[in-house]
Amino acid sequence: MTFTHAALYRAMNLGHRGSPVRDVLERALLEAGARAVRSFQTNGTVLLDVGSASDGDAAAVVRDAAPLLAERAGYGHAALVRSLDDVGAAIDGDPFAVTRDERTYRETLTFVDGGEPLPLDLPWTDPRDLLDLVAARPGVVLGVVRGGPGTWADPNSLVERLTGGVATTRTLGTVRRLLAAAARA
Incomplete structure (x- = not known):
């Protein structure tokens, strides 16, 4: 299969x-x-x-x-x-390296359908310095979340609010495990 x-x-x-x-x-x-x-x-x-x-x-x-x-x-x-080719292409070249540092809590991929293009110049950091939007690729916005449980920003709701599209977010770890599982099948 x-x-x-x-x-x-x-x-x-x-x-x-x-x-x-x-x-x-x-x-x-x-x-x-x-x-x-x-x-x-x-x-x-x-x-x-x-x-x-x-x-x-x-x-x-x-x-x-x-x-x-x-x-x-x-x-x-x-x-x-x-x-799966598009999912893999979204993380080619370690796009998170631009903003990854010791405060990184999660690296995320927010998949989005519909709406308008993201109206921000990237990379962009929210005013609380809890979220960086790193890159926008077709159908996906990559982000770096700072802080920890209870203190982090939500890339999903931000992307939906800014684009008017429907979004769902996965961590980089989930996406890497997904691609590895598909390769083993």
Whole structure:
């Protein structure tokens, strides 16, 4: 099996109220036409094999699974679909090195669909010095979060507010593990 795409669900926490359990999520995607599915983490990150399908076909699988997830688990948030090639390209060349320092808490990728281009010159630092937006690449904004639990900034809500699009954020560690898992499959 060859995983070709990732579905990145927004506000999903498997097994919690308003989110499906892993089996329900995977079954819905298979019933919607995926050839193989692997829910990667509890945060709604899913590897998809849609055969030789294009990005549009992978998006159609995720879109067709949405009513099943709503019916079976009450889940109604958005899901963003990316080819694994695009996910890997987003982190080529260590783009976080520009602002990474001893205060770095998380390096993030905020995937965004729709809306307007990010209206900031990058790199950009928020006034509280808790978030750097490092780079914007097609469909993704890279950020460095400073501080720790309870004191950090939220790149997801900032990107949504600035662009008007729908976004979901993953850490660099999650993205690297996702790509490694896909390569092993």
